[in-house]
Amino acid sequence: MNIVSALKQGLALNQKNIKIVPLIYAVNFFLALIFAVPFFVGLHQSIGDLGVRNDLLQGFSLEWWSAIELDADGLLVTLRPALASGYGALFDNAQLLLTGGFKSFGWWILAFGVLYLVVSVFLNGGAIALYADEKRTFSSSRFFSSAGYYFHHFVAITATAILLYFILYKVISPVILNSVAGWTALSSPRVVWWMNFAVFLVILVIVLLLNLIMDYAKIILVVEKKNSAWMAIASAAKFAATHLWGTTGLYLLLSILAIVISLAFAGLLTVLHPSDVIVLFIVFSVQQAFIFAKIWMRLNYYTAQLSYYSDAQTNVRKLRKV
Amino acid sequence: MKKVCFIVGIFLLLNSAKAQIEPTACQSVVDYHISAKLNPSLKTVEGKLMLRWTHPGGRPVAELYFHAYPNAFKNSSSLLFREQARWSKPGKSQIEQFQDDEFGYMDIQSCTAQLGRDLQKIDLRPSLEYRTPNGKVDDDETVFCVTLPRPINAGESVVMDFDFTTKLPRSILRSGYQDNFFFVSQWYPKIGVLEQDLWHCEPYHRDGEFYANFGSFSVDLEIPSGYQVGATGVLQDSLVSDGFVKYRFAQNCVHDFAWMAGKNYRMRRHTFQHPELPPVELILLVQSFNEPLADRIIKATENALKYYGLWTVPYPYQNLTIVDAPWRSNIGGMEYPTLFTIEVTQENRASLSLESLIVHECGHQFWYGMVANNEAQHAWLDEGINSFTEARAMNAAYGLLPQQSIYLKLDGFGIPLTIPGLAYHARLRQWRDFLPQNGRDIIDQPSSAFIDHRSYMTNSYTKAALVMWTLEGILGEETFSQIIKTYSQRFRFAHPKPEDFIQVVKEISPIDLNDFLHRALQTGSRCDYAVDRVESRPAIAEKGFFGEHEAGASKKATADEKLLWNSIVVQRRGEVILPVDIEITLENGETIKHQWDGQSLWHRIEWSGEVGVQKAAVDPEHKIMLDVDLANNTRYRQKSISASLKWTSLWMGWLQHFFEVLAFFS
Structure with a gap:
């Protein structure tokens, strides 16, 4: 199967089980809402009757933000001018993936993020089990029972992944970046910039390759009904290596699709400047659609890679029979 | 053809001479003639200096003080390196990164003097002693003193000859080499400034810059071929010989000479x-x-x-x-x-x-080149006024500055994201820089006396600029421009002090700003004007006795239900006292303007009327840029949720994205 066919099959598979997307979206939305309420209260107390509220409504207020940066604690300190741009969140995401600086927004936000991660691990088990199910129709009881069944295996895979990412962010990246700083101490600014850019590109490739292997590990664990998460990771690594062009090509294709969708939404959000209630409602709706699309896209990685893997394994079995 | 070229040349020369006002108005105290040769492999400059110094006035002096600033880079005992280590993380100061051959120094091989009409040269080398006018500074060798055989009187000149070698350090703090680039500054024995019978000759500190007399320089530089050369002054001629190029630069009415050679x-x-x-x-x-x-x-x-x-x-x-x-x-x-x-x-x-x-x-x-204050003692006079003029010029030339966020920031790397629709005046950036340093130090003090480097920078540059912005705001652009122009014209080619600037302000300002200038420059006083309260409520019904206390004279009036009692309270939450504008906007859009002298801690405005207040603003145009909380300058009577809703919505979206990034690892 070529990667385009895998992508098409994956999209169809995701479509058949589309009910999973709103389920995950709801978790994301309500978890964020838990923070949004105190954030709103704090912000309203700070600016509700101040003149700077007009600046904040039209754009941003450096006068207010400068004081907040110095004195405020809690959630308000995470408010930044970059959020006014639709691209702000994307740049933040990219930075997090490349540096692993997840605690930069405070421990509470990180704690809830980890909670969301755990819930996602649980839901992934249900989702991949449903996708792999031959009947391929959504059933909530089968979804949750599968999620529970695979949970501990998926936790093991995620824990392994986090350990590897930790080594990447805290050991490998600093060593490479410090070495580059040493090698380029006397180089021109342009050379230094491109060298660092290249390093971040390498880090990105490692991050994505690790993610690719962990995706296949989860798929193999479910499809092959493996009992060991680490065996699944080993099989996934082997599969990715033996099907290097197919697996990376498909991952790249999915990533391009994700980037195009993200840029389109970010562009739209940047164009829309909410300064009245109607536009604000539109922006909020577009933003939520963006999150929905992001979750949908994340699940596409599983469905497309599952299709690719299943097809590859079918071919192997056929060959063995022959 | 030659004749035509000659005539055109003469015409251009005359024309340029007419247009160019060659500076001659300065009091030339020093006259330097230097010959120097760069040795790129040894990183040295060998020089011969002939200096004519004329006593500028006052009591006779026998001791002459000189800067030997290359010795700041001599060893770990120099004041510079000790101060630098004080503010660096362990192992991170530049001295700790230096290899042995990367240090610099100034070696004075000979020093002679000719006094008045005496033809005899007197060897002063034995009298050379490393000490400042205030005494010896531990092992620092950045200031030296030589003693003349007899004191010289005001107006009398001394001609001194030095043979010296300056070893350049690896580039550090404005001087030195990096690969094939040589920047040569503070490199020759530079005499201190004798002012009101006191010598000003500061050792080389980590913070703070320089001070010297105006005079003329004629400098011959011998540089190996293949280098581009630039220097203070005008290139008089250049001559190629034996793999070297000899340049001659000259300039009148300057107080220093620096040069570079680079491939x-x-x-x-x-x-x-x-x-x-x-x-x-x-x-x-x-x-x-x-x-x-x-x-x-x-x-x-x-x-x-x-x-x-x-x-x-x-x-x-x-x-x-x-x-x-x-x-x-x-x-x-x-x-x-x-x-x-x-x-x-x-x-x-x-x-x-x-x-x-x-x-x-x-x-x-x-501000430094022409209006040449003592940078070591009053850095704010040039840095502060220059930072103000810089922001003003940037705004005039380029408009508002776009708001940028830098991602993946490293030394030499970062990806900028320009936020569309967000731009601000350069002075607001200065205000942001100043906020964290508010109250930590005073502006008007020697550069080496600040609590740390950050405080020196903020107070001398940005806070002093904000004092200027505040003066402009209070006095108006026209009056303040007149102050700046008068100050610069009066002290062109001179060495003003803070009191000179303050005197010009006094002369031109229609209001007394003594107290403000004292608090702003010589104390760490806080400045904050705020609207504390904005109220409109139904007026109290008229009840009780009115008029004569006679039976029947009393009345029980009913209140006019439309009448509102309005009240505004503005506060001065700091010690800095300035007159401020108060602008009240009524609900029908009408605006009422008041002025408050700012003397008391608070000021109330009350009145009854048919229209309620929508908002009140103190210093609505942000004239007082020293105000540490500009956000509390305008307050509405009623709260509104629109802005909070907007930013909560944007922030929630960001948080949802954050959660999804973590889900990437699931």
């Missing part, structure tokens, strides 16, 4: 022209890979010459050299007479920060 440099020449200002030849020495930026650099320099020239005094010299110093050389961003250095980084080239740097350094040709 892989390109030279661009351009003439600045403006109908109201004399022409200036710009000489840009730019690293070859930065050549695409040449037009930007020249344009920014022209903008600085234009606005500073129009607002202060015209740039009086024939040329101006701009040196693009290598990145990380610690040399870019410094000023010398008729020459300044810049440093191009990936970050500043991606924004208007490069232009800000150029305008600032070029601006020092005016």
Whole structure:
């Protein structure tokens, strides 16, 4: 199967089980809402009757933000001018993936993020089990029972992944970046910039390759009904290596699709400047659609890679029979 | 043809002489003649200096003090390195990164003097002693003293000859070498300033810059072939011989001389022209890979010459050299007479920060170059006024500055995200820089006396600039421009002190600003004006006895239900006292303006009327840029949720994305 066919099959598979997307979206939305309420209260107390509220409504207020940066604690300190741009969140995401600086927004936000991660691990088990199910129709009881069944295996895979990412962010990246700083101490600014850019590109490739292997590990664990998460990771690594062009090509294709969708939404959000209630409602709706699309896209990685893997394994079995 | 060229040449010469006001108005205290030879492999400059120093007035003196600033880089005992280590993380100060051969020094081989009409040269080398006018500073050797055989009187001159070798350090703090680039500043025995019978000759501190008398320089430089050379002053001639090029530079009415020699440099020449200002030849020495930026650099320099020239005094010299110093050389961003250095980084080239740097350094040709206060004692006088003029010029030339966020920020790396629709005045950036340092130090003190480097920078540069912005806000642009112009004209080629600036303010300001200037410059006083309360409520019904206390004279009136009692309270939450504007906006859109002298801690305005108050603002135009909380200047009577809703919505979206990034690892 070529990667385009895998992508098409994956999209169809995701479509058949589309009910999973709103389920995950709801978790994301309500978890964020838990923070949004105190954030709103704090912000309203700070600016509700101040003149700077007009600046904040039209754009941003450096006068207010400068004081907040110095004195405020809690959630308000995470408010930044970059959020006014639709691209702000994307740049933040990219930075997090490349540096692993997840605690930069405070421990509470990180704690809830980890909670969301755990819930996602649980839901992934249900989702991949449903996708792999031959009947391929959504059933909530089968979804949750599968999620529970695979949970501990998926936790093991995620824990392994986090350990590897930790080594990447805290050991490998600093060593490479410090070495580059040493090698380029006397180089021109342009050379230094491109060298660092290249390093971040390498880090990105490692991050994505690790993610690719962990995706296949989860798929193999479910499809092959493996009992060991680490065996699944080993099989996934082997599969990715033996099907290097197919697996990376498909991952790249999915990533391009994700980037195009993200840029389109970010562009739209940047164009829309909410300064009245109607536009604000539109922006909020577009933003939520963006999150929905992001979750949908994340699940596409599983469905497309599952299709690719299943097809590859079918071919192997056929060959063995022959 | 030759004849035509000759006539055209004469015409151009005369024309340029007419347009250019060659500075002669300065009191020339010093006259330096230096011959120097650069040895690139040894990183040394061997020099011969002949100095004529004329006693500027006052009591006779026998001791002469000199700067030997290359000794700041001599060893770990120098004041510079000790101060630098004080503020560096362990193992991170530059001294700890230096190899043995990377230190620098000044070696004075001989020192003789000729007094008055005596032809005999007196050897002063045995009397040479490393000490400052205030005594010895531990093992620091950046100031030395020589003792003449007899005191010299006011108006009398002494001619001194020095043979010296300056070993350049690896580039550090405005001086030294990096690869094939040599920047040679503070490199010769430079005499201190005798002022009111006191010598001003500061040792080389980590913070703080320089001070010297005006005079004339004639400098012969012998540089190996293959280098581009730039220096203070005008190139008189150059001669190639034996693999060396001999240059002669000369300049009157300057107080220092710096030069550079570098390989892989390109030279661009351009003439600045403006109908109201004399022409200036710009000489840009730019690293070859930065050549695409040449037009930007020249344009920014022209903008600085234009606005500073129009607002202060015209740039009086024939040329101006701009040196693009290598990145990380610690040399870019410094000023010398008729020459300044810049440093191009990936970050500043991606924004208007490069232009800000150029305008600032070029601006020092005016505030430092011509109006030459003692930078070591009163850094704010040049840095603060220059930072103010820089922000003003940047706004005039480039408008509002875009808001940028830098991602993946490292030394030499970062990806900028420009936030659409968000831009601000350069003075607001200065205000943001100042906020965290508010109250930590006072502005008017010696540069070496600040609590730390950050405090020195903030107080001398940004807070002092904000004092200027506040003066402009209170007095109006026209009056303050007159102050700046008068101050610059009066102290051109002179050495003003803070009291001179304050005197000019007093002369021109229609209001008494003594208390403000004292608090702003000599104390760490806080400045904050705020609207504390805005109220409108139904007026109390008229009840009780009115008129004569006789039966039947009383009445029980009913209140006019439409009548509202309005009340505004504004507060002064700091010690800085200034008159402020108060602007009240009524619900029908009508505005009422008041002025409050700001003397009391609070001020209430009350009245009854049919229309309620919508909002009140104290200092609505943000004239008082020293105000540490500009956000509390305007307050509405009623709260509104729109802005909070908008930003909560945007923030929640961001948080949802954050959660999804973590889900990437699931």
